[in-house]
Amino acid sequence: MSAWLKDETTLRTGAAQHHGVDIFALLRDQSGPQAAQVTAAGAAWLAGAAPYPRSTLAHWEERPKAPGVLPCGSAFDVVNVPALFGRRMLEQLWAEGPGSGPVATHRGRMLLFAAPGTAQRLPSLLAWEEWGTSGSGGGGDSGKQRGAVPPVLCHGTGDAVTVPPLTCVPSESGPRWVVAPDTRSPWLPGPDVLLWACVRVSRSSSSPGAAHTIFPRADQGANVYDVTRRR
Template sequence: MSAWLRDESPLSPAQSDIDERRTDIFALLRDEGPHHTAQVTAPGAGWLASATAYPRSTLALWEARPTAPAVLPCGTVFDIVNVPAVFGRRMLDRLWEDGPGSGPVAVHRGRMLLFTAPGTAHRLPSLLAWEEWGNAVPPLLCHGTGDAVTIPPLSPPSASGPRWVVAPDTRQPWLPGPEVLLWACVRAVRTASAADVRVSIFPPADQDAKVYDVSRRR
């Protein structure tokens, strides 16, 4: 049996575990430090499999091929908001620094997949349309009922391909709803705008250096 399938992680992490996850997510976003928040646990795998029509068969397939990606349906157990990677990183910064944290998050083909509460894919575009800053948010792909997405392997073969940023680690992970995602989008846009202003006022001394990455500023 695969190592991740033998994991017996607690279903409800204690406050100290939540604080540790916050520390780990910041380290992961900086590409340094321990990354164990990116490891899918056995309860997390069970939660993912529950989105399929045949959870036991799905788990058996994952046990046999833990490094293979999987396609899961959306709309019942979770929705997914698919955002550009840089903007998604800004959203995660805001969610973990100023907000309630995030649900599971994966990176696939240069985009971030944010797992959200069912119904978010339907409501979020409407909320953004009414939001003053909505036009500044890059195009989002919202996957809900009738859609399916490819998720990273439970045990990725390498760190360079699709991977989990915040892996599911319980049988009932907390999932943000449309209002939380709207808040994160707006805060990410405002933060980026403020950073752009600071850079324009105080440009890097070495103009020949590589492009200043405002997304890495905190």
Template sequence: MSAWLKDETTLHTGAAPHHGVGLFALLRDQPGSQAAQVTAAGAAWLAGATPYPRSTLAQWEERPTAPGVLPCGTAFDVVNVPALFGRRMLERLWAEGPGSGPVATHRGRMLLFAAPGTAQRLPSLLSWEEWGTDGSGGVGGAGEERGTMPPLLCHGTGDAVTVPPLTCTSSDGGPRWLVAPDTRTPWLPGPDMLLWACVRVSRTPLPRAGAQTIFPPADQGANVYDVTRRR
């Protein structure tokens, strides 16, 4: 299986297996590097979250445009946030922090892949920071005004999440990758880093209209992340 797993290969938009050519042969043979496209090594990492990675890869080869369902808690946890709040978190992580791990969108929410254990630890850290779990804001100590913290859903051991298809078919409004997995061991933020991003966003006013952003308009599929910047 490892013969075709190259970090630098990607699935290009609209790619599909040709007659007699397997999906992962295309992953191997088509060079490129785009943040929103899954690499062959990234696909192997995703499949490794399941008890039977070979079977998972075989299913994806048969249906490369279908979303999948993967368990959390072993290879990754997932922090599930409202889309706008998640976009602002990514702005912070990429502009002022170390970048992010894989990130996907699904049903108006953003899925931030995080280090295992984050789902258990992050809610405790937020409570320690005195952010209520009901999303209410308030005024902090020393006269510091606080914004609102929307409900965060943390998926860990015993949970499962829907992941976008390997091929980039995001124009239909279904799940899609913003930052796709690209290596066998992608960097994943831990609870401390995600706490930092949550608190910074909640304490920062919404950006003014016309302000610069790393995100393209919603109807564009441009790649806006330089994954080589991950620290």
């Protein structure tokens, strides 16, 4: 499972010798205040989603502070939601659920990396949940006990997303990691887990007493991904 902060131990796994790219040394040598940041093992996992992982790592070595573009559908899918709703989903996933995979923010949106196949299944599950709640005919109160789920964009096979730079500092704007990849085999939530989080947030949004947030106030200058294609 990915961690909120970088795990220095994953930077010493010998991945640099395997790939022959100095990006791992660059990540090792980062110092000073950092936002959630990719580790060497996390960079290797991200690069594995590209058709040519070695070329991707070489590009990141030359431009470690530039965003990258990776295809969805093989190593991961991406679920794209409004930033505030996404933050509430993360609160549920980390406080009461199994946690999350990597997560990034940019331009008022949040991207949750999910298991391959999620982009195909989650929209139908959300549609079923909305129908099952509002169409249950048992009086009008059921709709008042949950808020509406905002439009959810799901990116899978045939789509690509812009991922944040491997290295960044909290003061920088643009795409940023909230939960950075830190392992070669990160746990990724499936459609059932993300459906659960969406439903929990929508039901709690209309509650008079809001749950205490584990996040600081939203940073209006940074939040999720430019997407080349949308479903």
